[in-house]
Each structure stands twice: as C-alpha cells, then as structure tokens.
Amino acid sequence: xxxxxxxxxxxxxxxxxxxxxxxxxxxxxxxxxxxxxxxxxxxxxxxxxxxxxxxxxxxxxxxxxxxxxxxxxxxxxxxxxxxxxxxxxxxxxxxxxxxxxxxxxxxxxxxxxxxxxxxxxxxxxxxxxxxxxxxxxxxxxxxxxxxxxxxxxxxxxxxxxxxxxxxxxxxxxxxxxxxxxxxxxxxxxxxxxxxxxxxxxxxxxxxxxxxxxxxxxxxxxxxxxxxxxxxxxxxxxxxxxxxxxxxxxxxxxxxxxxxxxxxxxxxxxxxxxxxxxxxxxxxxxxxxxxxxxxxxxxxxxxxxxxxxxxxxxxxxxxxxxxxxxxxxxxxxxxxxxxxxxxxxxxxxxxxxxxxxxxxxxxxxxxxxxxxxxxxxxxxxxxxxxxxxxxxxxxxxxxxxxxxxxxxxxxxxxxxxxxxxxxxxxxxxxxxxxxxxxxxxxxxxxxxxxxxxxxxxxxxxxxxxxxxxxxxxxxxxxxxxxxxxxxxxxxxxxxxxxxxxxxxxxxxxxxxxxxxxxxxxx
Numbered sequence: 001x002x003x004x005x006x007x008x009x010x011x012x013x014x015x016x017x018x019x020x021x022x023x024x025x026x027x028x029x030x031x032x033x034x035x036x037x038x039x040x041x042x043x044x045x046x047x048x049x050x051x052x053x054x055x056x057x058x059x060x061x062x063x064x065x066x067x068x069x070x071x072x073x074x075x076x077x078x079x080x081x082x083x084x085x086x087x088x089x090x091x092x093x094x095x096x097x098x099x100x101x102x103x104x105x106x107x108x109x110x111x112x113x114x115x116x117x118x119x120x121x122x123x124x125x126x127x128x129x130x131x132x133x134x135x136x137x138x139x140x141x142x143x144x145x146x147x148x149x150x151x152x153x154x155x156x157x158x159x160x161x162x163x164x165x166x167x168x169x170x171x172x173x174x175x176x177x178x179x180x181x182x183x184x185x186x187x188x189x190x191x192x193x194x195x196x197x198x199x200x201x202x203x204x205x206x207x208x209x210x211x212x213x214x215x216x217x218x219x220x221x222x223x224x225x226x227x228x229x230x231x232x233x234x235x236x237x238x239x240x241x242x243x244x245x246x247x248x249x250x251x252x253x254x255x256x257x258x259x260x261x262x263x264x265x266x267x268x269x270x271x272x273x274x275x276x277x278x279x280x281x282x283x284x285x286x287x288x289x290x291x292x293x294x295x296x297x298x299x300x301x302x303x304x305x306x307x308x309x310x311x312x313x314x315x316x317x318x319x320x321x322x323x324x325x326x327x328x329x330x331x332x333x334x335x336x337x338x339x340x341x342x343x344x345x346x347x348x349x350x351x352x353x354x355x356x357x358x359x360x361x362x363x364x365x366x367x368x369x370x371x372x373x374x375x376x377x378x379x380x381x382x383x384x385x386x387x388x389x390x391x392x393x394x395x396x397x398x399x400x401x402x403x404x405x406x407x408x409x410x411x412x413x414x415x416x417x418x419x420x421x422x423x424x425x426x427x428x429x430x431x432x433x434x435x436x437x438x439x440x441x442x443x444x445x446x447x448x449x450x451x452x453x454x455x456x457x458x459x460x461x462x463x464x465x466x467x468x469x470x471x472x473x474x475x476x477x478x479x480x481x482x483x484x485x486x487x488x489x490x491x492x493x494x495x496x497x498x499x500x501x502x503x504x505x506x507x508x509x510x511x512x513x514x515x516x517x518x519x520x521x
Contacts, residue, residue, distance in 0.1 A: 020246055024239035029228050032235070036219075036227050037202070040181060044206045044217040047175035047183075052210050054171060058092060059132060059151050061085065062159045071099045071157035075106030075113075083108045086161075093146075094162040100155050117150075117158070124188075124212065125152055134212050136165070136187040147187055165192045172215060179230070180222040187213045262302060263313060263322055267329055272300050274333050275502035276350075278511060279473060282492040289499065291515055293349040293383065296330050297502050314355075323355045324367075331371050331382075337505065338378045344512040351383035351415060359386055360396040365406055380411040383436065387417045401432055408433045415473070419461065429468065437465050441476020441496070447485045458489060 062085065070078050086095050086108045096107040102117035124133040132151040138144065147165050152158025169185055169192055176183050182200075185192045200218040207214045228235075266272045275297045280289040300308045317323040334350040358364055372379055384407065392400065404414055415436035416429055429437070439461055447454050458474075465472045477483055477496030486494065500511070 017243060017247060021239050021243045024242045025235045028235040028238035029232070032228070032231055033224070036224060037204075039227060040179070040202075040217055040219055040223065041204055041206075043176060043179060043181065044183075044204050044215055047172045048206050048208050048213075048215050050175055051168060051171050051213070051215075052208055054091070055134075055149055055211055058089060058149055058161055058163075061089060062095065062161060063151075065097060065159055066151075066153045066156055068156060070097060075111055079106060079108070079111055082106065089161075091163050091167040092161045093164060096160045097157060098152075098160070099157045102158075104160075117160075121148075121150055125150065125158070130210070131158075132211070134187050136190040136192065147192070168213075169193045176217065180220070180226040182218045182220070184216040184218070185213065186216075189214075263300070263317060263320070264325075266300055266302070267325065271302055272298060272326070272329065273504075274330060275299055275504055276508040277495060277502040278500040278508065279351075279493065279495045280499050281494070282487070289494070290519075291348065291500075291511060292493070293351060294508060295351045295385065295495065296334055296353075298326060298330055298353075318355055318357045323357050324361070327352070327354060327358050328367060328371065331368065334382060335371060335375060335378055338381055339375060341509060341512070344509065344516060345381060348512065349381045349383050349413070351385050353417065354384045354386050356386065356392060356396075356400070359384070359403055360392060360399045362399055362403075364403055368407070376410070379407075383413045383415050385415045385417040385438065397431065404432050408435075418475075429464075434468070434470055436471045436473055437461065437468075438495075439472060439474045444474055444476045444482055444486075444496075447482055455485070455489070458486075458491075462489065462491070 065078075065082065065085070070082075082095065082097070086092050094107065094109050096104050096113065098104045098117055102122055104113050104115050104117065107113045118135075118137075121133060121135055124135075125131050130151075131153065132149075135148040135150060136145065137148070138146075145165070147163045147168060148160050149163060150158060150160045165187075168187075172183055172185050183193070200220050201224070202219040204217045204219070205214065206217075262271075276294040277297060278291045279293045279295060281292045282289050298310060298314075300310075300313050302308055314323070314326075317326055330352050334352055337350065338345050408414065413435040414433065415438055416434050417438045418440040419429075419437045439458065443454050443458055443461075445454075447458070462472065471493060472491055473493045473495055474486055474491055475495045477486065477494045477498045479498055482496075483494065483498055503511070
C-alpha cells in the first residue's frame, strides 16, 4: 500500500507538474505576443537603416569626384579612374557626373555624354538638407528602369550612381524574410517589389528620414508563428524557472507535511480521524460470533495528498517525535466513545496501538492518568496493542516493564501485536505481562486447508499462548476456509474482513446496536 501510495503520488505530481509547465509555457508565449509589434517595428526600421547605410557608403565612396578638377575637366581626363571606382563597388553598375549647370558630360559606360539633369530631380536635391535624393526611372543611358542615387555640391556639380532595384529589394529581404515578413519597398512613391501578403493581420509603414524611400511590412500568420518559435527559448526559460520554483516549493511543503508541519497541524485542522475494526468471538454454536471489542485505527486525509496510508505517516511520526501526540489523540477519542455509549460498551473494549517510542517514555503513565483522571474505571475497557518490530535498549526495556506493570495494575490489558514478525519474539513476551497475542495476517493468508505449512506455526503459537495463559486473536481472516481451519485449531477470536472492515465511529455504533437488539430479542 505504501509503494502504491508513493507511486500514485509521484504519477499525480508528475502530471500536475507537466500541466503546470505547459500552462506556464503557453502563458509566457501569450504574454510575448503584444511585444511582437515592437519586434516587427524594430526589424522594419533596422532594414531601412541598413539600406540607408549602404546608400551613404556609396555616396561617401564617390564624394572625392565632386571636385572642380573633375567637374570642370574633360571626361577623358578621369574616365579610367571613374570606371575603376564603379568596378570596385558591389551594387553600382554605372555612374555619371554632371557640372554646376546640371549638365551630364561623362558616363562610366559611354564616356562623353550630353544631357541635362531632370528638373524634378534638381528640385528634390534643393529640398534635401544634404543635397541627396533617389530616383526610380528609365535611364537615358541604358533605357532600363533603375534606382539612381543622386547627390551634389552647390557650384561644383553632382554624381548619379545607378543601382539595380533588385539589389535594394534583396537588402530589405535579407533583414525581413527570415522572420516571414513580406514587404513593399517604394522609392519616391514608386513600388520596387510586389512581395506583399494579400491578407495580413497587421502592417507597418516606415518612411526614411534620410532618403525618399519607404518600407511597408505586412504581418501574417506565418510571421507570428515564426516570432513565437524564435522566442520559444523564452517560454521554456520562464516555464522552467517557474516549474523549478513550484517543485522546490512543493518539495519543501511536502517535507514539512510529511515530517512535521502538516502532521502537527492535522489535529487542529481535523485531518486525522479514526476508523474502528470490530473484533468478534465465537460464544457458542447457536449464537455464533459476536463483537467483543474493536481496534482503533488512525487515518489521515491530507487536502493535497489525499488519504495517506498509516504505513507512510506512522513511521514518519515516530521519527519526528509526533507519535506521542497522535497516541494521546487516539486515547482521548477512545475515552470519549466509551463515555458517550456506556451501555453499548458494557462488555466491549477498545484497543489502541501504542508505539514502543511511546511506551518506553517515563512520562507516558502521567499522560494517560491525566487523560483518564476523572474516568479511571474506563481503563478496564482499554487494551494497549504493542508491536515487537522495534529493538530497544536495556534501559528502555526496563522503562517498558515498569510502565506495563503499572498499567496492568490499573486494569489496562496489554496485547502484543503482529506476534512472530518482529525482532524480539519469545524473549520479548517472556519479560512483560501480556494478556493477548495477536497473530499477524501473514500466518493466515495461506491456511485454506489443514495441510498448509502455516498450520504448524499457528499451533506453536497456540502452545505458547497456553503456557503463558494469554488469549489469542487472529488478524486478517478474509474467507470461510480460513475461519473453518482456525475453528478446528480451537481459535475463536477473530479480526478481519470476513466479518468487518474498518468502519467510521457511527457505523461501529450501529453494529453494536444491532447486536444488542438481537441479544435482547
């Protein structure tokens, strides 16, 4: 049962922790979504700044040719140097130079040329604070649509550099495509690309402050999925940290709960309760078996862990020193039951399990006397069940001997529980005044017939009981075959599921009332 409880707890805890981790992951990713707008704005602006930087680099590279020694000279005098400059540039395919009268006189592809700068371009140059502009038009030299980077110096002249539109588009694409952002690139309100999401969830427009171009970013489902995937590490980080804190908190709380904190508060919080398993005895063949007593069995229902098995919390209570308080709680409940139902319990007893950690304490007698101070006569209906599964020192054994003798004098009967399964065996019962031997269910499990190997063991215990003049109660009887075999061995006092399972107090009362009614009838 203990392994089953631990396994169930681990499985339940694992499911809850997994659910918490997934919930934190989903929640953290949902929290990130509002920041996606900042993300795509930064990306769009970043792509524009990248484009501005490349254009500025081209301008800087060609600026040395804006000098009167070039603009007032013949094309032949510097054409070779001019062409070498274009050759060294990655994205400039052609360049031309014009004088202070806005007349183009030299081109890197055709050498001497003669045509004037468009007036519309001159107007934009004059309006630009840095005398720089862009144009998207069909060039006079090649006849192809191209982007022109044009800049000038007053009273000197200017330079026009031809850039294929796809180069500029690719620059923006390099920045935005990895994030599944489609975009529109425009130069002086003329579109260079059709890479547009037809049904975007969101779009963002950015106009360059340095050059006459703009970028419109279009955000669709693929962008948001990409965004979440890129920042999935953040979700795992938040979920991991949160789950680690939860596990740490639960482990700490569970440690407190298992050892001291919750268990010490369980009494005040009414998490501890008692079930009672009736013990029956065969009076005669006509009347059959009747209830002669019951064993009080402490139970704990924790609000988080559920029903905690006794073989889990009793050992922990013994290690943490809380077993005394649990024992006194059970004794008080037994006394209250006897006092409240005197008539029903006229000839019945209640047995209480007493740990050796308790029975070997010198103050145990004082605590019991304090509980039964005004009701000493009820001690005759109390049985202390003491297990032999713990080794004791000689000093502790001496205290146990003194305590048991005192209790025996007060009328308390003492039973040795789970006889034959512990450390001390015969030596233990020889030293102390026991009234009852309780045979553990391990001896009963396989006595379906009189050929069972357990029969000789039980017969040996019966002989020991007869020699010590003690009563025998057999635990764990679950079927008729076991009961029949025990009857044939002369054992009449039985405790087990064949007659009764552990029941709440109210059910025990009903059982005794029915028995009383039958006896009176």
